[in-house]
Every structure is written in C-alpha cells, then in structure tokens.
Amino acid sequence: MTALLELDRLNVTFHGEQTIHAINDLSLRLEQGEMLVLLGESGSGKSVTLKTLLRLLPPARSRVQGGITVNGADILALSGRKLQEYRGGEVSMVFQEPALALDPVYRIGDQIAEAVRRKKGVSRAEARATALDMLRRVRIPSPERRMSNFPHELSGGMRQRAMIALALACRPRLLLADEPTTALDATVQIQILLLLRELQKEFGMGVIFVTHDIGVAVEISDRIAVMYAGQIIEEGSTHEIIRDPRHPYTQGLLAANLHDAAPGERLEAIPGVPPALDAKPVACSFSPRCPHAQPGCRADLPPVVSLGPRRHVSCLLAQQDIAAQ
Amino acid sequence: MLAYMIRRLILVLPVAFGVSVICFLLVHIAPGDPLTAIMAVDATAEEQAAMRAAYGLDRALPVQFLLWLGNLVQGDLGRSIATGRPVAAEVWRAVQNSLLLAATASAIAFPVGLLLGFIAGYFRDSWIDKTVTSAAIAGVSLPNYWLGMVLVIIFSVKLGWLPAMGAGPAGSDGWAWDWGHVRHLLLPSFTLSVVPIGIVSRTVRALVGDIYRMDFVQALYAKGLSNLDVLIHVIRNAAATALSVMGLQLGALLGGSILIETVFNWPGSGMLLSNAIFQRDLPLLQGTILTLAMFFVAANLVVDILQAAIDPRIQRS
Numbered sequence: 273m274t275a276l277l278e279l280d281r282l283n284v285t286f287h288g289e290q291t292i293h294a295i296n297d298l299s300l301r302l303e304q305g306e307m308l309v310l311l312g313e314s315g316s317g318k319s320v321t322l323k324t325l326l327r328l329l330p331p332a333r334s335r336v337q338g339g340i341t342v343n344g345a346d347i348l349a350l351s352g353r354k355l356q357e358y359r360g361g362e363v364s365m366v367f368q369e370p371a372l373a374l375d376p377v378y379r380i381g382d383q384i385a386e387a388v389r390r391k392k393g394v395s396r397a398e399a400r401a402t403a404l405d406m407l408r409r410v411r412i413p414s415p416e417r418r419m420s421n422f423p424h425e426l427s428g429g430m431r432q433r434a435m436i437a438l439a440l441a442c443r444p445r446l447l448l449a450d451e452p453t454t455a456l457d458a459t460v461q462i463q464i465l466l467l468l469r470e471l472q473k474e475f476g477m478g479v480i481f482v483t484h485d486i487g488v489a490v491e492i493s494d495r496i497a498v499m500y501a502g503q504i505i506e507e508g509s510t511h512e513i514i515r516d517p518r519h520p521y522t523q524g525l526l527a528a529n530l531h532d533a534a535p536g537e538r539l540e541a542i543p544g545v546p547p548a549l550d551a552k553p554v555a556c557s558f559s560p561r562c563p564h565a566q567p568g569c570r571a572d573l574p575p576v577v578s579l580g581p582r583r584h585v586s587c588l589l590a591q592q593d594i595a596a597q
Numbered sequence: 598m599l600a601y602m603i604r605r606l607i608l609v610l611p612v613a614f615g616v617s618v619i620c621f622l623l624v625h626i627a628p629g630d631p632l633t634a635i636m637a638v639d640a641t642a643e644e645q646a647a648m649r650a651a652y653g654l655d656r657a658l659p660v661q662f663l664l665w666l667g668n669l670v671q672g673d674l675g676r677s678i679a680t681g682r683p684v685a686a687e688v689w690r691a692v693q694n695s696l697l698l699a700a701t702a703s704a705i706a707f708p709v710g711l712l713l714g715f716i717a718g719y720f721r722d723s724w725i726d727k728t729v730t731s732a733a734i735a736g737v738s739l740p741n742y743w744l745g746m747v748l749v750i751i752f753s754v755k756l757g758w759l760p761a762m763g764a765g766p767a768g769s770d771g772w773a774w775d776w777g778h779v780r781h782l783l784l785p786s787f788t789l790s791v792v793p794i795g796i797v798s799r800t801v802r803a804l805v806g807d808i809y810r811m812d813f814v815q816a817l818y819a820k821g822l823s824n825l826d827v828l829i830h831v832i833r834n835a836a837a838t839a840l841s842v843m844g845l846q847l848g849a850l851l852g853g854s855i856l857i858e859t860v861f862n863w864p865g866s867g868m869l870l871s872n873a874i875f876q877r878d879l880p881l882l883q884g885t886i887l888t889l890a891m892f893f894v895a896a897n898l899v900v901d902i903l904q905a906a907i908d909p910r911i912q913r914s
Contacts, residue, residue, distance in 0.1 A: 360821030372812035
C-alpha cells in the first residue's frame, strides 16, 4: 500500500538578504488515517513544512528540493489547474489564527461554498447545502445563522470550527493543522482537539498536527516527530516518545513540561537558544545546547539510528547505546 | 443597515451647524470692512451707517448670525454686495459648472487611478510598479495650474486643437452636450484629474500590496482558488478603503479648484470664490463657502454609508 505522504530528503531555503536553511534533509512517511504531531519550538520549521506541502511558499524567494509524494503523485511537479485541484482537495489546511485566515468581508457560508464549488463543480445551492452540512458536522451552534455571519461576528472557538468546516468541505485525504488551538482559550482548545480527533476518525483522513505544546501532542497523536533546526531528530509512536525519549532534546522538552513539577520548584529548561539557520548544518545542530555532547557530535552530522520499524533518532549517543548492548 | 444610516444622518446635523457657524465667523474675523469696496471713497459717516443698517451689519454678531441662519434654512443666502443678484442663484450656476468639471475629472481619475493602483499593487516591486509609482508621485507633486498652462501651450497655442479658456463657444450661455462645449471641458478636466489619479493609485497600490500579504490570502490559495478568484477577494477587501479615498477626492474636486478654474477661466465655484474674495463680497463668500462645505459633508455621508454596505465590520464600530 502506498503511503499517504512521503517526504524524501526535503530541503527548503529562503533567499533574501541572507539565505535561511529552514528545512534540512527532512524525510517523513505518513500512512493513511494516521495522526502525526510535528513537535518543536518556534522557528524549528514546522509551519514551513506544512506550507511547503501545499506549495504555498513564495516561489521567487524560496527554493524547495527533494521529494514530496502524496498518494503516489509528485507534488513538486504540479502546476496550474492541477495544483489548484490538489490544494484544498487532496490536502487542506487549518491555520493558526482563524481570525486572520478567514476573509473578513465574506460570509462564512459563502467562503465554504466557494471552495466546494471550485472543487466539485456543483451548483450554488448544492455547495451551500454542503457548507451547511459541514457547519453541522463541526457542531457549531445554530449553523443556519452562522452561514450568513461574517468572521468578526463569531467567537474564536466558532471561527476555528468554521475554519475546520472549510478545510474539510472537500473531504481531503490529508489535513494539515498549523497550531490550530494556540490562539484559543484553554477550555476551547480541548473542544477543538476532541473535534479534530473525532472528524479524523469519521473521515478516515491523515492529519499532520503542528504544535509546540507537548500536552496537546500527547492528547491527540498516534505518532510524534520532534523537529529541531529544520530536521526531524526523533520519531516514533506517541507511547514510545513519551515513555522512552532517546534524543537529549526530546528528553529536555519532556523534562521542561509542567506536569510533574512541584510548586515552588524551578522548571527544568533547556539552556541556550536554537541555532541560526544561515548555513546548512554540518554537525549535530543541538550539540551546542546538549548536556551529553561529545567531540564527535560537533565533528559530523549525527547518524540516523533505527530503533524499530518506524522509530528513528538522529543522535550519536543512541548509536553508542546500541553498540554497547 | 437602516439604523446605521439614520444614526449617520443625525450625526450630520451638528456638523452642518458647526460648519455654518465657522462660515459665518470666518468672514467676520477677516480684517477690513466689506462695505468699503462698494462705498464711495468720500462717503460721510451717516451714509456709512445707513449702508451698514441696510445690510444688517450694525446689529450684534449673534443676531446677525441668527438672521442669516433663518434666511439660510429658507434657501435665501442674501444678495451679492457687488452685483446685487441673489447669492443662491449665483452659487447654483457656478456650482453646476464646477460639478460638471468635477464629474468629468472623477470619471477620468477614478478608473485610471484604480487600474494603475491595482496593477502596481499586484506586481509590487517590479518595474511596472516602479513606473506607476513614479508617475503617481509626479502627478501629485506637479503643481496642476502649471501643468494646465503647459497643456494650454501645447494643445491650444502650438497645435490649436482645443480652446484655452471658457466653458463654451463665445456668446453661448449655459452648457450643452455638443462638441463646441465638450472641447472646452477636455483640458481643464484632464488637468484636474492628475492629482486624484496619483492619490487614488498610490492608496490602492499600498492597499492591494498589504492585502496580498495577509494570512487569509494564503488561506484562499490553500483552499485551491485560482489567481483570478483570489484577485476578486482582494478587490472586495480593498473596495471600502478605496471608496473612502475617492469620496474625499470627489469632495475636494466638488469644491472646484480656484487655480484650475482661474487658469482656464472656467465659470465655476472656485472662480466665484476668488472673485468674492477680491471684491470682499461678504454674502457671496459666505454662501459659496457654505455650499462647498455642505457638498463635502454630503460626500462624506454618502461614502460612509456605501462603505458600511461593502464592509460589514464598519457598522459595528
């Protein structure tokens, strides 16, 4: 069976006054119906990865190399009508800030119906019926009224539900969710997470969910891929990552979590800051901040160590551990 | 929407009252006596006092204002001191001419300005954008009376294609839509359109450029819309602001341009105003300023209501 999504040594660079190596040799495989969380701090390349998948990066200022395959189709080769059909059809996206991602002067119903009409070529009335059905499915209160509301007339949570309805209106196989709960209140966050999880099961779609919040990641994911400096440094099932993190960065992230902290105790933070991405990494990007760094870590790129069929970690230490056993 | 319109209409009343107070006071604050212009140099003190009483200038200022306001609401703007004709008729005739000029200039300026602005905004930072922006800056910066004179030199003096002055062939009274009249309109209206073209195109360029950088545009592409579909969304987002800029420009054009109307000897409100100033014709000056100010208020009102119709966020605030 072909994978839903396959990224093969993806590289993304931005060209401006200086070159930014945003994504470096990123490889990833997502099966049909899987929920993967891309976990990492700001600037680690999570959002860029999603935008690259939808080919949303400005072509004049960015360069994408490597392979992107969705259901066996080469995405980097798409253009014109094919690209429009792919965007929002095969793969669609929920943005971080629904207040900014919805067109402020169009009614909610029209925004959803527009996507349906362009994709399915159905009549106006049919598209509106689909839009209303989608609003019901995301369980927005009084969906008929919301159809003719403008985005500014909805609350943050309702806006995000509307955004999800829009993204799912054409039944994508893969949904990209870019920190969809970060801009919301904590109580609303949980509702949206549960909704996404439910819709994912119902529609049987694959989801890549980007977040910097480990709590959210644990709540929602089947699998977790940890990103650092434009690379995936550790990947595995959610259970494996939480129980047995192998990369010192993942261990640091988990230790910095609030859950087990006693009141009055200082949280354990990872010292230092993420690296500037002005050059393609030639050694382990995390080594300057790593408490266990060895001379070998700074000399060469870390090896990708396979601990299981779909369990990888990019770390010299992990390799030494295996050799010791 | 209706409630918003009513609210907006009610708000016009205090503005209109304020405008009339300022109009009335402005002229009284200005130094000099309006009657000296029409009085004999050797008039005696009694003759001067009689003249003042005849024009009501001997009463207290608030009384003068109330009398003036009372006449005003009945459509009576008084009589011109210089010609003795009713001010309302004089102003109405001049305003019609200015309206014609303003409407023609707007008809040229708004489509051209919008088109140039959209093209420049869409191709932001390209050579097209730079050309349009430079032209727009030149249009706004060039003194338009100077441009008017240059155009007269080229098209009237050298080429002899278009007349240099007036609002119609010699001896004609009033306007008619024939070539004899229309050719008089071309040079002044084009000259008058240059500044609004520059302002509208620069505003729209900035607007379109900013909107294209907003998140929702990326989201529109993400849902699979074509460039054309996205452009329509961008235009609808830009419409409200573009409209308000055009409304203000229209208001300014309606005021007539003293300079352009003087250069082309166009018998509009601008020229009327300048005549009234030079002759110290107090009632005429008040009437003209008031009418023009009310045009401005009305233009703003219309723009506000149209804006609210286009952009749903406005009614709320």
